[in-house]
Amino acid sequence: MSIARFSPFELLLLKSRSQVDTAKLLLLAWVLVHRQHVSEGQRRRRLAQVSVHFRHGHELAPIIHIAQQQDLKAIQLAAEVLRKECSKEHSLGVMHQAITVATDSGELSLANHYILRFLADLLNVEPLTLNTLFQELTGSPLATPEDPSRDAYWRIHDADYYAQKAREAEAAQQQAREAQEKAERQEKKRQQEEAERAHSKAQAEAERERNRQQEHARRQEQREHKKRQQRESQQEGAKQRSSYQRASSPPPPDRTARALAVLGLMPGASQVEVRKAYRRMAQLHHPDRFYTESEHQIALASARFQRIKSAYDYLMHTYR
């Protein structure tokens, strides 16, 4: 036998003129407490409105207080009383009241979704009956409750957050891009400065060097002038294009461009193209084709073939 004191709800129940009504009142108050966007006064008025025909015979304030405290023992007691003393028709009436209290004008809150279902189970109301009743009372079918434990729920209910996050990410990206650009500019500037400094330093040295070399160079230049001019006029176009295409990479060795020119190709030709060109050129210039011609012709062809072959070998070794 328990010697604990009577709890406030037990006292209310004992003093009540109708225990079932008091129990109903507590459960309806529980539903009301879980309704969102309703003030304290509105709750009290709504409960008074519902309980007009109840024969409880006591104040409503203590009931609301108990419901607000989420006193599980009291709610359990109320549920037991209700289950014990409610007939089938009566239970539908209780469900009716609970639904109207839960959804007077607004949405059914998440907690009330589960509370209503709990009451339906308690009062032996079938899901089908509950759905019909709900639809009749609110005009919309009883939906499955939303699930705040899922990502999708928050994407709908907290859309602002996601929009803001996307905006922030974009801004951060923009900022990063700007920072990178700035850093690049600074780097370039620094390199330029360094180059200038090195240049000025080198210039002084070069001045002396140049004076010394000038004599020597002039003599050599004269010797090479003729040879170089010939070559340059042949490949100037190719070289220009090559230097344009590979501006970023280290300046291409002159020899590659020349070897390509020997094969009749533009700079930047691929390996396959080189191989094809080599086959064609080799067939054209093979010394065996000229064996009917004079000795001189064969010698020239052989020299051309040699040049083509060496150019091809060079390209195959180094190119790409």
Next chain:
Amino acid sequence: MRDLYQRLGVSPQANDEELQQAVARCPNSALRQDAKAVFEVPKRRESYNQALTTLSDIGQLRARLGLTHGAHWQGDVANDFSLPADQAVSRHDELVDRVSHAVILYNRLRGLRGIWLLIITFFVGTGIGVALGFILSKTLAA
């Protein structure tokens, strides 16, 4: 609605750091994404906790009332929030017990009232007599 704490294997009172570790440890990528969405913002966690409290309350109520297999209690909710039926007695029986206990005590008190009245009047009478004798002897001596 699912009990993310239970599924991640952390207590609901865990701080953010523990939670994040548990989320990172979770092998299920879908659950990880959901948990991240719920726990990355404190406000969301708060409202989620509120729903969780309500649901575990209802789960407990159902366990006590024998409604863990109700037609309206199915899916994720029933999986995560159903409790084993505990040995707590019915509150209504408890109330009835308590009322009958109170009634017995009250009746006993009522039944014993006559005897108690006699005893009390006897003691009060003797007390008054002793006090009077004491005062009289004092005044006579003076």
